[in-house]
Amino acid sequence: MADLSFLALLLLLPPALLFVVLYVIVRPRPVKIPIKNRHVFITGGSSGIGLALAHQAAIEGARVSILARSIDKLEEAKNYIQLSTGIDVSIFAADVRDYGAVSKAVEEAGPVDVLIVNQGVFVPEELEKQGLDEVKFMVDVNLIGSFNMIKAALPEMKKGEDRGPRSIALMSSQAGQVGIYGYTAYSASKFGLRGLAEALQQEVISHDIHVSLVFPPDTDTPGFAEETKRRPPLTGIIAESSGAMKAEDVAKRALDGIKSASFIVPCNFEGLLLSIATAGLSPQRSFVMAFFEVVAAGLVRLIALCFQWNWYTSIQKWQAQNKRT
Ligand SMILES: NC(=O)C1=CN([C@@H]2O[C@H](COP(=O)(O)OP(=O)(O)OC[C@H]3O[C@@H](n4cnc5c(N)ncnc54)[C@H](OP(=O)(O)O)[C@@H]3O)[C@@H](O)[C@H]2O)C=CC1
Numbered sequence: 001m002a003d004l005s006f007l008a009l010l011l012l013l014p015p016a017l018l019f020v021v022l023y024v025i026v027r028p029r030p031v032k033i034p035i036k037n038r039h040v041f042i043t044g045g046s047s048g049i050g051l052a053l054a055h056q057a058a059i060e061g062a063r064v065s066i067l068a069r070s071i072d073k074l075e076e077a078k079n080y081i082q083l084s085t086g087i088d089v090s091i092f093a094a095d096v097r098d099y100g101a102v103s104k105a106v107e108e109a110g111p112v113d114v115l116i117v118n119q120g121v122f123v124p125e126e127l128e129k130q131g132l133d134e135v136k137f138m139v140d141v142n143l144i145g146s147f148n149m150i151k152a153a154l155p156e157m158k159k160g161e162d163r164g165p166r167s168i169a170l171m172s173s174q175a176g177q178v179g180i181y182g183y184t185a186y187s188a189s190k191f192g193l194r195g196l197a198e199a200l201q202q203e204v205i206s207h208d209i210h211v212s213l214v215f216p217p218d219t220d221t222p223g224f225a226e227e228t229k230r231r232p233p234l235t236g237i238i239a240e241s242s243g244a245m246k247a248e249d250v251a252k253r254a255l256d257g258i259k260s261a262s263f264i265v266p267c268n269f270e271g272l273l274l275s276i277a278t279a280g281l282s283p284q285r286s287f288v289m290a291f292f293e294v295v296a297a298g299l300v301r302l303i304a305l306c307f308q309w310n311w312y313t314s315i316q317k318w319q320a321q322n323k324r325t
């Protein structure tokens with residue numbers, strides 16, 4: 001009996017020690033970002049995930065501003081939120097590719113507490129067929145547009161130390177964690193956001209600003225409805241490895257991730273696996289998540305290799321059936 005409890009202790013000791021070590025070393029330290037009564041500024045807030053985020057943030061008592069190009073869609077979004085919640089949302093018509101327009105909007109909106117850089121365009125096609133104009137379009141809107149937004153909002157955000165912890169959240173995609181057939185430009189733009197976010201977090205941590213990166217799977221939005229009209233079949237087949245979600249559910253996950261200042265914010269179970277598989281050197285505030293990352297790394301890599309096996313088999317089959325062009 002005594003031998004058994006000694007054995008149990010011996011088995012439990014390494015994970016317990018690991019827990020303690022991780023609890024001590026995880027950086028940056030955990031922090032909570034309040035939403036209520038704070039200024040939440042959402043780009044691409046007139047449609048899909050951005051609109052769901054604006055709606056949710058308004059319900060939670062935030063002062064909400066949304067920015068997008070089309071004034072008609074912005075007004076429609078404003079009316080929808082007004083009708084369903086009674087809350088007024090400020091709207092700003094600007095193209096994120098235009099730094100001057102974006103700065104003007106941010107200046108008019110006033111200091112931002114939570115900046116959600118969510119605008120995005122996606123036009124899937126094999127690189128060989130896709131025009132460079134479309135490649136540039138995706139990189140400009142998704143990546144350079146995000147730089148423009150952050151550059152415009154950061155100076156005032158930095159001055160807000162008396163307002164408490166602030167957040168910059170970026171909307172990536174699971175295609176920003178793994179490259180997917182048909183998404184060369186899109187994946188590149190979303191992988192780019194990760195480099196931006198990791199470096200930025202180190203630069204703004206001393207100002208109590210916390211960066212989050214959200215990784216949704218396929219999500220039912222007006223943009224996605226357009227995308228599916230022209231998505232190469234193989235893109236769809238591979239993307240279906242992760243379950244599709246509703247915009248409201250992605251928005252809820254995203255907002256919860258922002259409020260707990262998680263650096264990596266997965267949205268579904270496959271996303272959780274992907275986050276562990278691609279944890280790399282990204283910051284981790286939660287010692288519990290850090291524990292799983294350390295302990296599950298090998299197994300998750302094995303699962304990832306099985307997915308790659310499955311995807312390459314699908315590609316091979318598809319190309320055999322449809323004669324390579
Ligand atoms: N839906 C999906 O399957 C997934 C989406 N995502 C990401 O989530 C984000 C939102 O996607 P989703 O809700 O589907 O997209 P939608 O196409 O439904 O909405 C996109 C929003 O971005 C705005 N926008 C687009 N281009 C610009 C621009 N140049 N300047 C300013 N605003 C712009 C649009 O308004 P306007 O056109 O008027 O400018 C609109 O408000 C994107 O970053 C996308 O990559 C990630 C994973 C999956």
Ligand SMILES: CCCCCCCCCCCCCCCC(=O)[C@@H](N)CO
Pocket residue numbers: 122173174175178180216217218219224227238239240241242270271273274277300301303304307
């Ligand atoms: C370790 C094992 C991990 C297993 C899970 C792998 C699942 C990967 C699926 C990738 C899906 C990409 C969807 C892109 C959605 C998107 O951004 C477009 N709809 C454009 O908006």
